[in-house]
Amino acid sequence: GESVGLHLPTLSVQEGDNSIINCAYSNSASDYFIWYKQESGKGPQFIIDIRSNMDKRQGQRVTVLLNKTVKHLSLQIAATQPGDSAVYFCAETANFGNEKLTFGTGTRLTIIP
Amino acid sequence: GAVVSQHPSWVICKSGTSVKIECRSLDFQATTMFWYRQFPKQSLMLMATSNEGSKATYEQGVEKDKFLINHASLTLSTLTVTSAHPEDSSFYICSARPLAGAQETQYFGPGTRLLVL
Numbered sequence: 313g314e315s316v317g318l319h320l321p322t323l324s325v326q327e328g329d330n331s332i333i334n335c336a337y338s339n340s341a342s343d344y345f346i347w348y349k350q351e352s353g354k355g356p357q358f359i360i361d362i363r364s365n366m367d368k369r370q371g372q373r374v375t376v377l378l379n380k381t382v383k384h385l386s387l388q389i390a391a392t393q394p395g396d397s398a399v400y401f402c403a404e405t406a407n408f409g410n411e412k413l414t415f416g417t418g419t420r421l422t423i424i425p
Numbered sequence: 426g427a428v429v430s431q432h433p434s435w436v437i438c439k440s441g442t443s444v445k446i447e448c449r450s451l452d453f454q455a456t457t458m459f460w461y462r463q464f465p466k467q468s469l470m471l472m473a474t475s476n477e478g479s480k481a482t483y484e485q486g487v488e489k490d491k492f493l494i495n496h497a498s499l500t501l502s503t504l505t506v507t508s509a510h511p512e513d514s515s516f517y518i519c520s521a522r523p524l525a526g527a528q529e530t531q532y533f534g535p536g537t538r539l540l541v542l
Contacts, residue, residue: 348533353516353536353538354535354536355429355431355518355520355533355534355535355536356469356518356533357533358530358532358533401468401469412459412471412474413459413471413520413531414471415468415469415470416468417467417468418467418468
């Protein structure tokens with residue numbers, strides 16, 4: 313069946329460095345993508361989203377890149393801080409979110425002080 | 426704005442008992458609420474989609490008679506785990522989609538940790 317997967321389950325980055333978290337998806341009908349941050353024992357927190365008619369979107373210290381040709385999504389976090397340590401999930405849906413979300417497996421990001 | 430709460434935040438119960446978890450949208454009305462389950466070190470798995478005033482739609486493999494969902498108002502959905510067993514121990518998370526505004530957005534609750542002894 314369709315799946316959303318992540319290449320790396322864990323990632324350690326030195327504080328102040330940039331981090332890149334990758335995600336591959338397989339549903340060609342997906343047209344809306346979201347990155348979530350989940351801290352231990354908490355619900356997912358929205359970080360940034362992107363629609364399929366875009367290939368890049370920037371927020372505060374975060375950038376999402378979408379490559380529809382290879383069905384790949386990435387989250388870049390600039391100048392990482394200790395508070396960025398968490399598990400990051402990509403999620404995708406079709407029909408601009410009117411369909412259910414499918415979550416990827418998650419990447420644990422650890423910021424090394 | 427766009428806050429979703431869950432109650433309780435954690436619960437411990439004996440095997441065979443039922444547990445009710447509430448999901449509330451505090452400052453917006455939600456046409457649709459979703460219930461997810463998350464096992465340790467795993468991703469969120471959608472259990473069911475709940476629409477106000479209608480029966481929930483369950484994902485494949487989720488027993489509707491075991492996980493009862495009621496969506497009685499535009500701000501409240503409940504999940505009842507009936508005859509809970511240790512394998513039902515998990516982190517249950519709800520999300521809510523607003524009635525107005527960006528329809529693609531889902532706002533997540535803080536989760537409820539269930540431990541069945």
